[in-house]
Amino acid sequence: MQVLKFGGSSVANAANIIKVTTIVADAVKKDRTILVCSAIGGCTDKLIKAASLASERDPRYKEIVESLESDHYKIIGELIPEEYRSKINARCSNLFESLKGLLEGISLTGELTPGSCDLAVSYGELLSTSIISAKLSSLGINNIWTDSRELVKTICHNSQNIVDIEATNRNIVHFLGANGTKLWVVPGFIASDHKGRTTTLGRGGSDYTASLFSAASGARVLEIWTDVNGMMTADPRVVPDAKTIENISYKEALELSHFGAKVVYPPTIQPAVAGGIPIVVKNTFDPYGASTVIENRPPDGRGKIRGISGSNKIALLSLEGSGMVGIPGYSARLFTALANAKVNIVLITQASSLHTMCVAIEESAAETAGSAVDETFAYEISLSKVEPVKVERGYAIISLVGDDMKNQAGTSGKMFDALGRAGINIRAIAQGSSEKNISAIVKGEDSDDAVRVVHEEFFGYKRERVNLFIAGFGNVGKSLVNLINETKKNIATEWGKDIVVAGICNSTRCIIDKEGVDLSHAQELLLCGKATDITGFVREISALSLGNSIFADCTAQNTVAMQYADILEEGISVVTCNKIALSSSMEYWDQLKRVALDRRVSLLYETSAGAALPVIETISRLKVSGEKILSVEAILSGTLNYLYSSYDGSKSFASLIKEAKEAGYTEPDPRVDLSGTDVLRKCTIIARECGFRAEQKDVEIEPLVDKALFSGTLCDFYNKVEEWEPKFLQRYNEAANKGERLRYVASIEQGQYKVGLRSLPTSHPLYNISGTNNSVMITTSNYPAGVVISGAGAGARVTAGGVLNDILKVGI
Structure with a gap:
């Protein structure tokens, strides 16, 4: 039968x-x-x-x-x-x-x-x-x-x-x-x-x-x-990648159902459970698809965790008072009052001090329950032994269910850690001694996010999913998107990571898709995207609460840089090639470092100082290994190095600037490069990474041209630089006559910071650095001859590669 x-x-x-x-x-x-x-x-x-x-x-x-x-x-x-x-x-x-x-x-x-x-x-x-x-x-x-x-x-x-x-x-x-x-x-x-x-x-x-x-x-x-393929590890409307549970015990199924899973309703299957009859949940519209067998003794070899359920519209009733301590009967009276009012208790927690009792009930019964409890304890309330019952609405219960979780160490820790990383606050916790379920009460508005992050923690991809949000869709942003599209298969194989670009924004519009933006049509999608600014984009990201999220700043905008602290506070890692944040005040530097540490997220900025060269990482590792950084000399601008290694008087300096801009070597406004501001910021970042409390104002800077040249339009600037051509040629000849080369160098030594044009002899390690290359020489106590790092220092593709490298390092 x-x-x-x-x-x-x-x-x-x-x-x-x-x-x-x-x-x-x-x-x-x-x-x-x-x-x-x-x-x-x-x-x-x-x-x-x-x-x-x-x-x-x-x-x-x-x-x-x-x-x-x-x-x-x-x-x-x-x-x-x-x-x-x-x-x-x-x-x-x-x-x-x-x-x-x-x-x-x-x-x-x-x-x-x-x-x-x-x-x-x-x-x-x-x-x-x-x-x-x-x-x-x-x-x-x-x-x-x-x-x-x-x-x-x-x-x-x-x-x-x-x-x-x-x-x-x-x-x-x-x-x-x-x-x-x-x-x-x-x-x-x-x-x-x-x-x-x-x-x-x-x-x-x-x-x-x-x-x-x-x-x-x-x-x-x-x-x-x-109409679903059996019982799922979570509600598929909340967690699209929820999986069918192949086998589950009666007790596990009842636990999941009690806390929100709607495929079976506990009281209705009780006769079958009592008779030990297997229950198979199948899909009418996919009869040969996955299904769930609910039975007394499921086969061995299953995972310990069976599923996550969420129950919304929960209210909390809290009974507090010093008069409860050491006095028997308060719990019984509370439960009797609720039972007499026909209020069902969903979850119970009680402090070991007996000073507070908290029960979760259905929100629809909150008013009835509050009145019943206050009436029961009216005498104690009048004597201030007990406070009037506190009724809080708008909560949800998230439950992790599985047989014998007590023999799997760290289960509750993993659950709470996942919620914490997502910035979801836990209001109350309950766990039975049999450890068939661990329940946490969170705000109702966080319910779906909580289920998602806990599900990802226990049932997530075999490969780590990285939810990436990109700010800026100029040269670097586009190059990053193209690079991810080209290398995602290799990244999945070599790094075990699936990079999902869940959002992109420019200065006026954004696109958000938690399942992943179609990167091959990102440009068109962004043109039709939601009108917003960076603040709105960050709000959208925060509202998604996707676990393992990274914010990649591919802009040079101050408005974006000043959002980092808020982003980190949301439990989202930041990867940036934007030099502004890390070179602004030491106070902001300290804040970013502190928040990243407190929230246990990453703040990576390798490409903010030396394009894609591992300058920051090398300095950091040298310090960790006990090295004392004595000095740093560096060519940090691919643009300026290109200009000075190309200039020999045969072409005007202004024409070389135009060529560099067309090649994508310069900042969007090349005056930033020629002012030395770009190198100034990089110098400040490196000095701080070396352990110095450097501010930009502490750096002695020599601009390439007089500040008067920077006023007016870009066309005006080019015309004024043409007028300066004799000065460029004179300085070039002075160096060439001595067999030296002009290079724009940043130097850091004993708390002194300088940025300016130097004439380098042939013996200097930076003498042969040409084209758009960067080079950094780090002198330490054990490396008096210096550790030299050299390589490409300009270009959107190079910078995007460095940003992607930092993205892959998050969490390592």
């Missing part, structure tokens, strides 16, 4: 019912089958609405009935061949006439009793199963339809209808024995009391019906067919 249950979405229309009958036809070939079905999708809600309108004497209830009638006859017309329709049409006609009579009676009396409401909604299952039975018969599949109200019996207990298990089991066993066939079709959800009055089984009622029949018949399996 097997029991198959199909929910409302599975029988919502003719096309879906065809899928159901195909599945049932295959099932009947294997074993005797009991088929339990819900009403067609949305029917129950419409029947409740119609009954409510009728009780208000609102004639619109008739429109709802007409709509339902039309829906059901449409399904019959599409589903059942004409020669088989007369019987089912007559059956449905009788049911609708009976329904109309009931609703007319409700309208006349103006009263809707619980019994009348139960009777009204029962028509949904009676109609759907009658149609499905008729369809099966038209296919030549013999079946017996039976009214489950004759078998499933309820009794009234504390104003609630509960199943009379003994009578129900006896009825089902007798019925199956007296009616031999291979297929029985049974309406779900509905029952009757011992006087024959229609009752319903409440939430998950059709599952309950199926569970009752499986237990009474001793079925080998209960299959619950729904």
Whole structure:
């Protein structure tokens, strides 16, 4: 014997019912089958609405009935061949006439009793199963339809209808024995009391019906067919990469369901659980796809963690007071007060000092619960032994579920660490001694983000996912995007990382896609992106709360640089080629370093000082190994080095500047390069990395040209530089006559910082540095001859490569 249950979405229309009958036809070939079905999708809600309108004497209830009638006859017309329709049409006609009579009676009396409401909604299952039975018969599949109200019996207990298990089991066993066939079709959800009055089984009622029949018949399996591929490791609407749980124990399934997983409802599957009957959750729309087996003893070899669930609309009730310490009975009184008010407790925490008790309840019951508790402790409150109960709304419970987590060290630590890295504050924690679940209460607005980051921690990609947000889509930004697109397969293989560009912004627009921007069309997408500035872009990133996020600054903008502290505070690492932030005040430098350390995220800025050369990393490692940095001499501007290594008087200096700008060697405004400001900033950053408390004002700087030349337009600037040509030529000849070369050099020694043009002899290590190359010579106590690092120092592709290298180093 097997029991198959199909929910409302599975029988919502003719096309879906065809899928159901195909599945049932295959099932009947294997074993005797009991088929339990819900009403067609949305029917129950419409029947409740119609009954409510009728009780208000609102004639619109008739429109709802007409709509339902039309829906059901449409399904019959599409589903059942004409020669088989007369019987089912007559059956449905009788049911609708009976329904109309009931609703007319409700309208006349103006009263809707619980019994009348139960009777009204029962028509949904009676109609759907009658149609499905008729369809099966038209296919030549013999079946017996039976009214489950004759078998499933309820009794009234504390104003609630509960199943009379003994009578129900006896009825089902007798019925199956007296009616031999291979297929029985049974309406779900509905029952009757011992006087024959229609009752319903409440939430998950059709599952309950199926569970009752499986237990009474001793079925080998209960299959619950729904619209998802079994139970998932998380809600796929929240976590798109959630996976199907292949095997799960009854206890694990009940824990997940208690805290929000909606595939099964704990009370309804209890009969099957008690009978040790395996429950298989399958997808009507993907019958051969992944599914979940819920059983008493799942096979060994499974992971310890089964899934993460989230339950929203939670309120916290906190009872505090010094009068509670050491006095027995407070907990019992609190729980009794809530029970008497019919308030269900979802989660309990209590401080070991007994000074505070906190319970989580459904938000809809918050007001009732608060009043009940205050009334119970009114005397203690009047004596200030206990404070009035504190009611806080807008919370959610995130639960990590798995058997025997107590034997897997660090589970709770990993969960809380993941939430902490995402900047999600935990309000309360609960963990059972069996460690089948670990629950944390967070703000409701953080619920989805919390589920995502915890899921990624325990069920994430085998490769590490890096969520990258790029600020700036000029030469460097575009080069970075192209480089990532070209190398992503190699990065995945060699580094074990999947770089997902989840956002890009320029000065006026941004695009955000947590699943990843289509990099091959990034330019077009950005043109149509959301209008915003960098502050808005950062807000969008923060709102996503994606774990393992990196902000890459490919701009030269102060407005972007001043956002770093806020970005780091959100638990997002920063990689930058922007020199402004790291060369601004020491106060800001200290703040960035401190926040990055406190939030345990990375702040990497290798490309802010020496293009893609490992200058910062080398200095850092030298210091860590105990080296004392004595001095640094460096060519730090690929632009200026290109100009001076190319200049010999055959071309004017102004024409070389134009060539450098066209080649992409200069800053967007080449005057920044010629002012020495770019090198000044780099010098400041390197000095700080060496351990000096350097400010820009401490650096002695020699601009290449007089400051007066920088006023006006860029065209004006080029004209003025042409006028300076004799001075450039004179200085060049002076150096050349001595066999020396002019180079723009930054020097750091004993707290003295200089940036300017120097004439270098042939013996100097920087003498032969040509083109756009940079070179840095670091002298230390153990390396008196200097450690020299040389290589390309200009170009968008080079800089983008350095930024990508820093991105890959985050977290290492």
